[in-house]
Structures are given as C-alpha cells and as structure tokens.
Amino acid sequence: MERSLFDRLLAAARYLFGRWPVLLHDAIAVCVAWLGAFWFRFNLDRIPEIFLDQSITFLPLVVFWHLVFFIVFGVHRGAWRFTSTHDLSVILKSVVVGTAVVAFSIFLATRLIAVPRSVFPLHGVFLIGLLIGTRILYRLFRDRQVSRGVGKRVLIVGAGAAGDMLLKDLGRNQGINYDVVGFIDDDETKKGREIQGVRVLDRCAAIPQLARLLRIELILIAVPSASAEAMRSIVEYCEKAATPFRTLPKVQDILDGAASSADLRSVELDDLLGRDPVSLDWRAMAGMIKGRRVLITGGAGSIGSELCRQVARLEPEEITLFEQNEFNLYSLALELEERFPLVTFRRLLGDVCDPESVEFVFSQYQPQIVFHAAAYKHVPMLQAQVRETIRNNTVGTMLTAAAAVRSGAERFILISTDKAVNPTSMMGVSKRLAEMVVQLNNAESKTAFITVRFGNVLGSAGSVVPLFERQIRGGGPVTVTDPMMTRYFMTISEACQLILQACAMGEGGEIFVLNMGEPVKIDYLARQMIRLSGKMPDEEIEIRYTGLRPGEKLTEELFHPDEDLTPTSYDKILLARSRGVNRVELTWQLEELRSCVEVYDHHRAREIAVSLVPEYREDNDGKGAQSPIQAA
Structure with a gap:
C-alpha cells in the first residue's frame, strides 16, 4: 500500500533527526561565515553598531535558508569519512543557491540598508571553505588513524538489514577492531545512501577495484539469505580482489539463536552449492x-x-x-x-x-x-x-x-x-x-x-568432500577422477x-x-574447495586426475x-x-x-x-x- 503524505513526512523527519549532528555543525558554520563576512568587510576591525545589529537580526533567516538548501541538495547525506569531489560539488551548488536566496530576501526586506553587498560573496566563500575544510580534515584524520593501525579496513557486502545489524554488532564488540569503510550492494537504489554514516559505494562487480583503491584488508559478506548462485558470484569477486573474506551465519541459524550476526565464519561449500530454501508442508x-x-x-x-x-x-x-x-x-x-x-x-x-x-x-x-x-x-x-x-x-x-x-x-x-x-x-x-x-x-x-x-x-561420510578436505589440509595433491566427471x-x-x-x-x-538441480563437475568442486581454504589450485595445491575406478561413472x-x-x-x-x-x-x-x-x-x-x-x-x-x- 502506498504511504500517505503524513507517513512520508514523518519518515523524513525521523531521518533528519538522526542527522542532527551534521545539521548542527552546518548551522554553526553558516553563523560563523555570516558574521565573519561582516568582520572581514570592515578590515578585521570593530563592526559598526548599526551593521552588527543588522547582521544579528538577519542571522536566523540566513541559517534557515541555508539549511533548507542543504537538505534539498542533500549536503547532510554525505559521509564525511568518504568525502569526494561529488560532495564538494553538492556543497558548492547549495551554498551558491542559498546565498543568492538570502541576498534576495534581505534586499526585499531592507533594500540592503546597513548590509554591504560585498558581504554576500564573502559569506559564500567563507561558508564553502568551512563546510569543505572540516569534511576534508575529518577524512584525513580517519585515514591517518587507519594507517597507524587503529582498525582493519573492512568492506561489507550487503546493505540490507543483515549488513546494518553486522555494523552495529561490530561497533558494540570491543574485542573487534574493524574500520568499516563502505558497503557494497547490487541494488542500484541503495548506491550513495548511508547506513550509520557509512556509504553504499557500488555494486559487487566493483569489489576488486574498490579493494585496491581503499586498501581493504577484509571483506565481510552480510547476505545470509543469498542463493548459491549469488554467493558464488560474490566469492568470485572477492577472490579476484585477493582479499580475505568471511560471511554471516545462515538465516536459520540466526533465527534459531544458534548464532548471531557477529559470529563470522568462513564461506563453506554449502554456501556455493546449496539451493534456495525448501518450501514444505x-x-x-x-x-x-x-x-x-x-x-x-x-x-x-x-x-x-x-x-x-x-x-x-x-x-x-x-x-x-x-x-x-x-x-x-x-x-x-x-x-x-x-x-x-x-x-x-x-x-x-x-x-x-x-x-x-x-x-x-x-x-x-x-x-x-x-x-x-x-x-x-x-x-x-x-x-x-x-x-x-x-x-x-x-x-x-x-x-x-x-x-x-x-x-x-x-x-x-x-x-x-x-x-x-x-x-x-x-x-x-x-x-x-x-x-x-x-x-x-x-x-x-x-x-x-x-x-x-x-x-x-x-x-556425508561417503562423499568426496571429506576426502578433498583431508587432501587439502595435507598440502595436496587433490585427486579427481576425471575433469569431465559430474555428480548431483x-x-x-x-x-x-x-x-x-x-x-x-x-x-x-x-x-x-x-x-x-544441475549436476556439478567434481573438478569445479575441488577447485572451489582449494580456493575456500585460501590456496590457489594448480599453483599451491596440485590437482591430479586418476581415471575411472571400478564401478564408477562419469555421470x-x-x-x-x-x-x-x-x-x-x-x-x-x-x-x-x-x-x-x-x-x-x-x-x-x-x-x-x-x-x-x-x-x-x-x-x-x-x-x-x-x-x-x-x-x-x-x-x-x-x-x-x-x-x-x-x-x-
């Protein structure tokens, strides 16, 4: 059912309330820039009383219009931790438009009596400098913390409820020192959004590139309900990034109370070969x-x-x-x-x-x-x-x-x-x-x-999986009957x-x-198990083909x-x-x-x-x- 206008406004109000520290900072920056423009206009000397009175009188109006356009342009949505040229352009546009509206409003009210025209461009320049400068300084500070070993740089795959819960759990767990630098999600509508101040950066296909650019040390997969096909795709991108990765427990384990979202584990073969949950009576x-x-x-x-x-x-x-x-x-x-x-x-x-x-x-x-x-x-x-x-x-x-x-x-x-x-x-x-x-x-x-x-x-006890696990632990070789052999x-x-x-x-x-479902090549199975162990097939672990044994079939x-x-x-x-x-x-x-x-x-x-x-x-x-x- 489509939400009413009241519901939308209520949701927007709740969101803005959650961003109040950013809005408060930006409001203070507006005040400083406005009063600073008057002070600079009078050569950093004492501001004449009539001009000082006017600057204070119009200060609430200036703050109001700037906050309106900050919200309209989405300045408050930007994650300071990942300030980019896109954020800078948003700030520039909102300040230019906001300053123009402020100037027009004051002109209509006083014909700019006791408000020098030069104050407006000075105010705009100061405000841009304050908004951009604080954000860049914050990013540099966080980057420096990470470079000093403050936390392991982490990328979370999955910007849904599980990813949100994982981020909260990581923040609450004092024994885990992770610096979550961003989310990855294939839902295009989530790109650019923030979860607890951490931005959704891109799709899964960008994992290898982002892992290099952001110096990612660990990838956490927070998609417990992902199909086996989706999990195989995510794991493939993580392997291309040559970055360690772990995943959340399965949904049923979390629901049963057998595990929590903070109980990270290695990706298992079940995750890659399993199928969608069975709907049964x-x-x-x-x-x-x-x-x-x-x-x-x-x-x-x-x-x-x-x-x-x-x-x-x-x-x-x-x-x-x-x-x-x-x-x-x-x-x-x-x-x-x-x-x-x-x-x-x-x-x-x-x-x-x-x-x-x-x-x-x-x-x-x-x-x-x-x-x-x-x-x-x-x-x-x-x-x-x-x-x-x-x-x-x-x-x-x-x-x-x-x-x-x-x-x-x-x-x-x-x-x-x-x-x-x-x-x-x-x-x-x-x-x-x-x-x-x-x-x-x-x-x-x-x-x-x-x-x-x-x-x-x-x-199962008679399955090839335990054999492969033992061979991988022993350093190889992993013995495969035939490269074309398949099994269900x-x-x-x-x-x-x-x-x-x-x-x-x-x-x-x-x-x-x-x-x-579809039969799986035993050769593929062996290679995936080797990769999940952190090794590379054919390079670190040999795969040896032995030929059909008595009683065996290829398919x-x-x-x-x-x-x-x-x-x-x-x-x-x-x-x-x-x-x-x-x-x-x-x-x-x-x-x-x-x-x-x-x-x-x-x-x-x-x-x-x-x-x-x-x-x-x-x-x-x-x-x-x-x-x-x-x-x-």
Missing part, C-alpha cells in the same frame, strides 16, 4: 510424526543423524537409533538429548543384517515409522566386496522390511541412491535390489513402503527435509526422486527411462513410476541370494544379483546417460 510432516514411535536404522550416519534432528523437531513419542558404530551412536545421543530434552531417545547398538537384533528392535519398541538409512556406500571398495555389499544393502533391507511388516509398522521409507539407476557397480546393484525388496513388500502387506532416491549429499549434490538438511515431505505424501509403492542418472518421471505438488520432489516385477520369481531368487550370502558363495550371489538387475553394465565406459530431470 511442515503441518503434514508433523501430522505424520507427532506422537508416533520412529525407528531410524543407520541412525548415527550422515543421513540418519540429520533425519534424527529433523524428526525430533516434529514431536515424536520416541526415536529409536539403531546403529552399529558405537562411538557415533554415543556422540549423537548426547547431542540429541541436550538439544531435544522433551523427546525420548532409545539408542541400540546392532546390525540390520543380524535377524535376532532386528527382530528384537521391532518387537520391543513397536516402531510406527521406519526410516531405513543403513547402507554401505563406497563404490570402488564395495566392488571387490560383493558378499558384504549384498548382505548389508540388500539382505539388511529384506530383514528390516520383513520385521516392519510383522510388527505392523505404518510406513517404511527406504533411503536409496542414484547409483541404483542403470548401475555399473555392485553397490548400485545392491541398492536397486533393495528398491525391489521394498516394492515387493508393499504389494503384500498393509505397511506403506516408500522409496526416496537422490544423489550425493555434501559432507544437495545439502544433508535439504535432503532430509525432502525425505520427510515425500514420506508424508506417499501412500505406498512410490519411488520419489529428489530434484537435485549419474536419477531415474530409469522406463520409470516415466512425473511432477508432484512440490517442484523438488518427482515421482518415478515403479517398474513391474514378477513377485513369485523375485521372492525365491531373493531367498536364494540370501542363502548364498550366508554360506559365503560370492560368485553365485553375484550371478543372482546381476540377473535380477539386467540393466547392470559391467563393461562400463563411464558414461551414464544424462538425466532430463529439469525437463520433468
């Missing part, structure tokens, strides 16, 4: 989880632990963490019990491949919602560990799904992977078989079995939120595919051509039509596969697994078909 998700018993297998893994955090926010009756890694389970339980004191957490060491352990969990705790996240993920290692791969990823799913059916669980959600599509690895085959197990159980039980399939998540990425938190949304949407039998696919991907009501969740299976044949083949695993018959287990997944390509050329997911 939290009410539907809470309706699914609230008051229910939840089991999460692989609960202390990367995906499992984040699922625990997300589910705990939705007020379940209890969460059972089923995990075989003792230390991870212990650490996660401590964190969760501290963060969510009102939620009951049960921690249970166990293996999804152990029938007795699985049966105990379901019979003892009677979970209503099951998230099956337990899985082996490392493709090259699992390629030579066929028996363990199938045992953990396929047989473990069989045992868990069967126990869920027997205990009467309402929902069973399988966390799957894009490597299950046209697999070239035994890991991919084992996960495709897990999807088939879930489809089979959905057709033969009242439990709603749902599959959620997606690509890589940043920072999303943050762990986004993936888990979408898993919960898909779970709330599903009725049973669906394969939901998370829209991962991944998110769905099979026969699955007919269709959109849902959420643009980041797509629905793949399940491929039909012969339930009778699949059932006995899976049982035979399980028997082979139990007796360590690697070769027969591999034969059965491959026969059940005919799209498996052992003679992989490393080139998966590009997924047209954006077209869906």
